[in-house]
Amino acid sequence: MSMTEDPRVMIQFGFLLCLTGLLVAPLISATMRRSTSARRADAAFIIGSLLIGAAVGAAVLWHGEAADLDLSRLAPFALALKVDRLSAFFFFLICTVSAPVTLFSIPYAQQHYSEGRATWFWVLLPLFVLSMVVVVTAATGFAFLFGWELMTLLSAALILLEGDSDDRRHNAFIYLLMMHVGAAAVAACFFLFLGQASNLTFEAMRSAGASLTANVRVWVFVTAMFGFGMKSGIVPLHLWLPRAHPIAPTPVSALMSGVMLKTAVYGLVRITFDLLGGPAGWTGYVVLLVGAVTAVLGILYALGEHDLKRLLAYSSVENIGLIYVALGAAMLFAATGLPTLAALAVIAALLHALNHAFFKSLLFLGAGAIHHSTHTLDIENLGGLQRRIPVVGVSCLIGCCAIAGLPVFNGFVGEWLMFKSLLAGGELHAIGGLPVLPLMIGVVGLVSGLSAACFVNVYGISFLGRPRTPQAHHADHTPRAMQVALVFLASGCVLLGIWPGLVLRPLLSLVAIIIPGAGTPSELQLISHVLPVLAGSMVALLLASLALPRVKRLTDTWACGLPELSPRMEYTASSFSKPIRSVFAFVYRSDRKIEVTPAEEPYFPQAMSYRSARTTSFEKSFYRPLVDTVIAAAQQLRRLQTGNVQVYLLYIFLTLVCLLFLLRFSR
Amino acid sequence: MGILDVAALKILSSAAVLLFTTALLMAGAKRISTCVYLFAFQSAVLTAQVFATAFVQHSPEAYAVGAMVLLVKVLGIPYALLWLMRRLRTPHDVGTTVGTGNSVFIMAGLILLSFSAVRLYLQDFLAVEVALSAAVALILSGAFLMVTRSKALMQVLGLLVLENGIFLAALVTTFGMPFIIEIGIVFDLVIGILLMGVFAFRIRDTFEHLDVSRLRRLRG
Numbered sequence: 034m035s036m037t038e039d040p041r042v043m044i045q046f047g048f049l050l051c052l053t054g055l056l057v058a059p060l061i062s063a064t065m066r067r068s069t070s071a072r073r074a075d076a077a078f079i080i081g082s083l084l085i086g087a088a089v090g091a092a093v094l095w096h097g098e099a100a101d102l103d104l105s106r107l108a109p110f111a112l113a114l115k116v117d118r119l120s121a122f123f124f125f126l127i128c129t130v131s132a133p134v135t136l137f138s139i140p141y142a143q144q145h146y147s148e149g150r151a152t153w154f155w156v157l158l159p160l161f162v163l164s165m166v167v168v169v170t171a172a173t174g175f176a177f178l179f180g181w182e183l184m185t186l187l188s189a190a191l192i193l194l195e196g197d198s199d200d201r202r203h204n205a206f207i208y209l210l211m212m213h214v215g216a217a218a219v220a221a222c223f224f225l226f227l228g229q230a231s232n233l234t235f236e237a238m239r240s241a242g243a244s245l246t247a248n249v250r251v252w253v254f255v256t257a258m259f260g261f262g263m264k265s266g267i268v269p270l271h272l273w274l275p276r277a278h279p280i281a282p283t284p285v286s287a288l289m290s291g292v293m294l295k296t297a298v299y300g301l302v303r304i305t306f307d308l309l310g311g312p313a314g315w316t317g318y319v320v321l322l323v324g325a326v327t328a329v330l331g332i333l334y335a336l337g338e339h340d341l342k343r344l345l346a347y348s349s350v351e352n353i354g355l356i357y358v359a360l361g362a363a364m365l366f367a368a369t370g371l372p373t374l375a376a377l378a379v380i381a382a383l384l385h386a387l388n389h390a391f392f393k394s395l396l397f398l399g400a401g402a403i404h405h406s407t408h409t410l411d412i413e414n415l416g417g418l419q420r421r422i423p424v425v426g427v428s429c430l431i432g433c434c435a436i437a438g439l440p441v442f443n444g445f446v447g448e449w450l451m452f453k454s455l456l457a458g459g460e461l462h463a464i465g466g467l468p469v470l471p472l473m474i475g476v477v478g479l480v481s482g483l484s485a486a487c488f489v490n491v492y493g494i495s496f497l498g499r500p501r502t503p504q505a506h507h508a509d510h511t512p513r514a515m516q517v518a519l520v521f522l523a524s525g526c527v528l529l530g531i532w533p534g535l536v537l538r539p540l541l542s543l544v545a546i547i548i549p550g551a552g553t554p555s556e557l558q559l560i561s562h563v564l565p566v567l568a569g570s571m572v573a574l575l576l577a578s579l580a581l582p583r584v585k586r587l588t589d590t591w592a593c594g595l596p597e598l599s600p601r602m603e604y605t606a607s608s609f610s611k612p613i614r615s616v617f618a619f620v621y622r623s624d625r626k627i628e629v630t631p632a633e634e635p636y637f638p639q640a641m642s643y644r645s646a647r648t649t650s651f652e653k654s655f656y657r658p659l660v661d662t663v664i665a666a667a668q669q670l671r672r673l674q675t676g677n678v679q680v681y682l683l684y685i686f687l688t689l690v691c692l693l694f695l696l697r698f699s700r
Numbered sequence: 701m702g703i704l705d706v707a708a709l710k711i712l713s714s715a716a717v718l719l720f721t722t723a724l725l726m727a728g729a730k731r732i733s734t735c736v737y738l739f740a741f742q743s744a745v746l747t748a749q750v751f752a753t754a755f756v757q758h759s760p761e762a763y764a765v766g767a768m769v770l771l772v773k774v775l776g777i778p779y780a781l782l783w784l785m786r787r788l789r790t791p792h793d794v795g796t797t798v799g800t801g802n803s804v805f806i807m808a809g810l811i812l813l814s815f816s817a818v819r820l821y822l823q824d825f826l827a828v829e830v831a832l833s834a835a836v837a838l839i840l841s842g843a844f845l846m847v848t849r850s851k852a853l854m855q856v857l858g859l860l861v862l863e864n865g866i867f868l869a870a871l872v873t874t875f876g877m878p879f880i881i882e883i884g885i886v887f888d889l890v891i892g893i894l895l896m897g898v899f900a901f902r903i904r905d906t907f908e909h910l911d912v913s914r915l916r917r918l919r920g
């Protein structure tokens with residue numbers, strides 16, 4: 034074996050090692066002795082496999098040497114995996130984020146689960162990660178669908194592992210239902226290639242992609258958009274997201290929100306840019322508009338929430354919207370012959386996907402840590418946590434800064450590149466496109482502003498001020514493993530924010546493959562060089578301001594003349610977001626009800642009750658009629674069932690006779 | 701051409717007429733026992749066809765199939781059904797939901813339909829065409845009997861007629877299926893009859909009648 038083959042062999046070996054590790058880990062957890070140290074060893078084993086996977090992903094991303102694994106002989110269908118650069122990026126994303134999440138799971142499972150359930154948890158968790166790995170590395174349609182379906186089922190199993198109640202079952206049912214409808218669309222999307230492709234390997238589909246008729250291409254795009262949109266939670270298909278994420282175990286929520294949604298982004302990029310051999314112009318407009326609506330509504334719904342996990346779930350909807358906006362812009366550029374700008378927009382989308390994976394799983398884990406310490410996730414019941422659990426506080430602060438898109442944190446880089454590519458949309462307008470892209474700048478700007486407000490709310494209400502409840506006052510210590518996981522993700526956010534070049538350079542070589550003829554966008558150079566300098570000067574400024582002598586003054590806060598300050602005087606999450614919610618009142622449409630007793634003397638009430646329930650208007654005006662129609666149709670169909678055997682036989686008989694008639698008169 | 705060859709070819713081409721007749725007579729029959737005898741006769745015609753095919757094709761396996769059909773369908777099942785009727789001691793009428801006169805007319809229509817449908821697709825072989833339409837007609841008549849006769853035993857008989865049709869279709873399109881498949885089908889049939897016999901007893905013991913049109917409580 035010569036030295037030049039070494040990286041390839043190492044990559045191949047590492048890939049196999051990672052897959053085997055994830056496959057063996059459940060077996061170990063199912064069979065081993067149930068002690069704390071054994072659990073830790075098992076988790077360490079999983080984390081080791083994931084780190085190897087991350088290294089493999091990074092190596093493929095840098096070198097471009099593909100790793101592959103063909104299991105078609107062992108499986109009843111063509112099951113082949115291949116890590117090319119695009120797969121490697123998402124593979125890297127999955128492994129890097131899953132590793133700290135696994136670490137976080139150790140104390141989480143210990144606190145929340147009995148022994149039996151903990152075993153199940155440790156069996157299902159690595160399999161869930163493995164299924165996502167299979168999805169992004171699949172080289173055949175069947176392998177993809179296999180992973181896709183497994184991903185749904187395993188995550189649903191993990192949701193039900195957390196507990197059992199009617200409400201939970203209902204939400205899990207909605208999750209499964211929507212996922213299966215989406216999976217059907219994805220399957221249809223792959224099968225549409227069969228008209229031209231001889232089989233469903235991506236290789237064959239890629240070579241068939243160019244020769245598909247225009248009609249079929251439309252259907253491929255529509256089914257892909259629907260199927261992947263269902264998984265990634267675009268509006269109005271986002272219904273399952275705020276239902277499934279809050280009830281999942283916190284580490285799983287982090288994985289679902291941070292990582293699983295990205296598999297849908299991967300699918301869309303794979304289909305439109307790779308397999309179809311380039312997008313059409315109108316698809317760009319569709320993706321752009323869907324993304325814009327999703328982003329705006331997602332963040333507005335997030336602002337209206339005060340359950341931390343629901344809020345984060347809606348915020349994921351928003352971020353997926355942003356990614357779609359960038360993808361839509363990329364499709365437009367690619368379709369109109371501006372490959373360099375298309376490359377910029379795709380890089381923005383992929384980078385934002387990676388960034389979102391980092392800061393969203395960080396925030397979900399932060400929420401888990403808060404729940405661990407205070408046993409509540411309602412931010413109205415929190416407050417003053419920064420001094421009680423400082424590591425969690427600082428990590429969450431970094432996460433909030435990143436998600437709000439502040440400079441020197443990773444969220445900024447993606448959004449900046451997004452802005453740059455949208456600003457370049459003027460060029461598109463000059464050669465005859467619709468002036469949609471410049472308008473999108475306003476949309477993305479609005480979304481960034483709202484998300485900043487939303488996360489100021491989150492951090493300010495839960496970590497600053499005084500504790501609002503005894504639970505928040507007596508917040509417990511956070512376990513070391515949770516702290517390490519949070520710090521790992523937070524430092525990832527900072528690192529990517531200061532040295533985006535680390536990811537941008539391999540992303541550029543990735544994009545050069547899927548968008549032929551793309552040059553190097555100058556913005557990448559700029560941002561890679563400016564941010565370290567900016568970070569350095571900020572640190573210098575900070576140090577300088579610390580070094581300067583300051584006058585310290587200690588006085589009591591003025592309490593409007595009242596004897597002392599109480600937590601009830603503080604801003605609440607609802608009051609903080611109220612101005613924004615008033616402006617966008619038409620989005621929320623909350624049902625408010627005020628009851629005053631006694632009713633005949635409204636000006637001298639003895640008791641008042643106020644209730645406000647928010648249902649998103651989609652549930653009322655879109656899903657409710659849909660469900661009602663389906664149920665009504667089913668009721669009508671029930672009439673077919675009379676209970677009489679002979680009538681059933683008659684149906685068969687009539688079918689037979691009708692078929693014969695068809696046979697007779699069709700010629 | 702020997703006398704046996706002539707006889708074999710004649711059987712193959714004209715057995716369809718006998719089969720149509722049995723189908724029409726069954727539609728007109730009022731007593732279950734008449735139907736059982738007609739079924740035995742129908743199966744006998746089928747057996748003759750199997751033997752004729754075996755003779756023409758020089759296939760020893762087909763003789764074995766013919767013997768099996770003779771044993772099971774011509775003798776065994778009719779005997780079992782008649783024994784069942786004696787033991788069950790139920791009324792002997794077939795339980796018509798469509799009158800026998802109308803049934804004959806509908807049956808004739810079904811035969812016409814099967815003829816006209818099949819003819820379009822097999823214009824080359826005259827002998828096969830008639831036999832195949834007979835097969836389709838038998839399938840339809842079996843299904844028709846199951847739909848319009850409400851007694852449990854008639855349901856069994858309808859199924860048997862239907863199976864005869866399928867058997868005939870297999871015979872004329874492939875000139876005899878592989879032996880092992882034939883054995884499987886016959887075995888299937890025997891087990892089916894056995895189960896239905898057991899159920900007939902159970903239904904009678906539970907509901908004091910054998911009228912399936914009155915069994916309608918199980919529904920979604």
